[in-house]
Amino acid sequence: MRVIGLMSGTSYDAIEAAAADLTLEGDTLVLRPLGALSLPYPEELRGCIEAVLPPAATTAEAVCRLDTGIGQAFAEAAVRADGELCSGTADLVVSHGQTVHHWVEDGAVRGTLQLGQPAWIAEATGLPVVSDLRSRDVAAGGQGAPLVSIVDTLLLRARPGVSAALNLGGIANVTVVAPGADPVAFDTGPANALIDAAVRHFTQGARDYDADGRGAARGRVRPGLLARLLDEPYYRRPAPKTTGKELFHLAYLKDALAAQPVPEPDDVLATLTRLTAVTVADACRAHDVTELVVSGGGARNPVLMRMLGEELADVRLLPSDSLGLPSTAKEALAFAVLGFLTVHGLPATVPSCTGARHPSLLGSITPGRTPLRLPEPAAVPPRRLRISDATRRP
Template sequence: MDTWIGLMSGTSMDGIDAVLVSFQGKAIHTYETHSSPYPEDLRKRLALASQNQASPDEVGELDTLVGTLFADVAENLIRKSSADRSSIRAIGSHGQTLRHQPSGPGRFSLQIGNPSIIAERTGVTTIGDFRSRDMAAGGQGAPLVPAFHQHFFGSETEDRCILNLGGIANITWIPSDPNTLVTGFDTGPANALMDAWCQDQTGRSYDEDGQWANEGIIDQSLLSDMLSDAYFERPPPKSTGKEKFNLEWIKTLLKRHETVRPEDVQRTLMQLSVITATRQMPQSPAMVVYVCGGGARNQPFMRELSQALSPIRVLSTAELGLDPQWVEPTAFAWLARQTMNRKPGNLAEVTGAKGPRILGAIYPA
């Protein structure tokens, strides 16, 4: 049976997740997983580059460095699994997003992590640049995981909402009625703003298990100001990133709320993520919400989410057979499979593209 590797690094820019999997019908078999954090100096350089603070030379160098790291992670995964390399059909590499600009005359989405290096170093055919074709067809280029969610997480007996809590939050609404379209879009920030504020105020790259936020209280005036951002009222299809929701966004708002304590800002940012995700979900009392992504490990965040959605059940995607950390890399392994089998990987009703498209560029072994 063919196996596939998925490589993923999200907007949080904390590191690279990798999986070795196979697919049979709606079943996923996970053979091995591997995670590797970015070196701190590289993470800082990536953060600056994502804020337009990098020259073309620096972006080119980062493309090579990140591609080399992705190749190393894939190699480590293969060694850990003792897999027969010849059975690995392809690697699907999302790359590292530096900028995502889905609107305007020069729309683009830029992921670095040179796939040629991955193919050359591993000897395995690699697929990258998944977002460009959808954007060329008029789509947002994001989110791309809803097609995977629909295929593997769809149910004939319950409406399901898959909530991915990465740097940015996105939802996939999968109704049990097969005649109702799947919908999906970015709801706004999940961890991105909390991570940025924590780094700025404490020097820590993230608020482990939401402990710092737990020390604060929600500032209702600041929260109302945050919620007034037009993005939250914009109808889908829509997608966003740290180009929009970043430290500068927070500091601009705080000019009108200068007396709010840092820990209260953090607590308010958590509530912002909870409210914007839950308010934009379709209203279905029979639905179940399944959470994936790094935010699923933030227990205070999960408690607030459950309270906001009560009596709707909030569960982990582990209940569907896939650990929250590995949903996205598995999705890109599946997208690689779609590409190699000449099948579409997007959902046009989600991204706004003119129709289904085969995604990605193939870099042969």
Template sequence: MADARYIGLMSGTSLDGVDALLVDFTAAQPRAIASHYHPYPAELRSELLTLCHASHIELHRLAQLDVMLGELYAAAVRELLNTSRTDANTVAAIGSHGQTVRHHPAGPHPYTLQLGDPNIIAERTGITTVADFRRRDIAAGGQGAPLVPAFHAALFRHAGRNRVILNLGGMANITVLPRDTAIPVTGFDTGPGNVLLDGWAARHRGTPYDAGGAWAAGGSVLPALLRRLLADPYFTAPPPKSTGRERFHLEWLEAQLEGTEDPQDVQATLLELTARSVAQAIADHAANADEILVCGGGAGNGALMQRIGFHLAPRAVHSTLHHGVEPQAVEAMAFAWLARQTLCGEAGNLPAVTGARHPVVLGGIYRGRLNADR
């Protein structure tokens, strides 16, 4: 079991599609064998975006979207297997994060909700599927996120370097990896990563994202707006903490606008917001970091990487590709690894990261078909 192949499925806060990654865990260093990106159809993405912000959810449609996403994830797996010419019988399990549409880890009744019915994935692919990773950590008193730091620690911790892994997804999060193994690994969501940048670009440019940060780079940062945005209490709240679209969205931004700002200058300010909040989080919680390894879609935003590098100088800032892992593959690989942890009966959370009372085995196991005809 420990040496088998696994598939990781990751669809993040950007709500653009699902990354499917086939991973080989035979060697000490996990190896990505093949990948496939399956975009969300425009109508489905629009419904999911609405669902993330709706004050009331119609249960019939919610259940339908759960099934629709399960079918889409299963299709992504089948396409991955077909293009890589991989026999489904050689895959031990699929780890599916699901699509987060609500994340409220605080309050008297904390909860998190990810869609993408794993029953559908297991039935359509015939492969055992592990899903619903977050809720067990919440049941143990944790935030349910971020969960990827446990994988970061297994893959990137170095005895001679104090490292920070920075994931620039829809939300940005950091994992602090001290070189001293007696010091626990920590991590948390720092705030918005790409989510506001993508949303503002879509509204004013009609594009899903600002490629390379070129539009933002042509604007000017608005100091007063930046101060108002950084004044949000989330940025100074102590970890453990996690966040999502339910807090950082375009309506949150609009509440801070005066209405006369140039849209390009707002984009430049949003880019600076991500860079400053990330840099401040590292300064506050990983001041002795020697290097920062960046993963996620934001690693391809040259303007954002330049501003992060500026704020974190003289520390080295570079992508995880320098250490053999494509930046876009890290999270999907993490959920393949988490599925493996679950099937091996090993904990997948880090209590020092999530705030859980103790380590727990994450996720539910949905067994594949009993016959070999998949």
């Protein structure tokens, strides 16, 4: 089955679209990547997303407009992916949509809201769409995240030692796969969320991120500010746990900065970059990780990667590209897998990772141009994921 995955994370910078051929061979899921596209959000839409995010208040009208605007942008990405990556032969679109609220209370997730009305995608492509993938896990008592954990688990299970996958988006999440133990997955805290917020603040919105970590490279880590930031109770909570920009936003950073003499902007960036490295490293050490497979936009920040290497001197760091999954397309490919599992009648969650009571069949399905015809439910769930045609292997 030829599947397009569409993803935009908490950084709401761009829609990542990736296509893959997926086949079940016994208990092996085979994924052949067909390429990926990154479509930056139109500036106006970005502004609208920013305007509804916490701690801002919003209206039903703004949410409705955004649901339409994001749905149309995702539809455009799907059309392009079908044309440019699949020569018009895609069978299914899987859309994560854009998270606008992840409602956490006392460590429990009560709800999660992704916008991007799938009807626009079905209308534009004529293809069936799987969307709203997180809610079912929340209804089953889970965090609704990190959903990529099933893909990480299938991919890393056969690797030696304690292997972990790390995605550095707005938020950082890890999946730890140790031999003989249930996998665990959780958000470690911010990856780029606070760095991006600081850059936008210090440049009055002229820039969105610390390109190539240049600001952080010029700055010095301020131990007082770092200690203040590390005092965040979230880091000490046990897994499973998830977080979002409901916690790690500009007002949160301003609060921390108010507690001391305000450092130079570059020092703030250096300190925030170190914060990400330290919190990820602490999480990895707590789980005796020996190998860390890194993906997401943060993998392109050389200062963050250097700091991570310093904090985890005994851990082997490698990009997900070296396992055949391009690091910026990994999450989009993972969502393609989730939707593929859904239409094959297979649960797509790992309860030990999301904290749910049981594995769940995920998502809502919107029919395409023709009546919905689902494949026969698969006889056995996959035990491993093989990436075919991977160009490089470690």
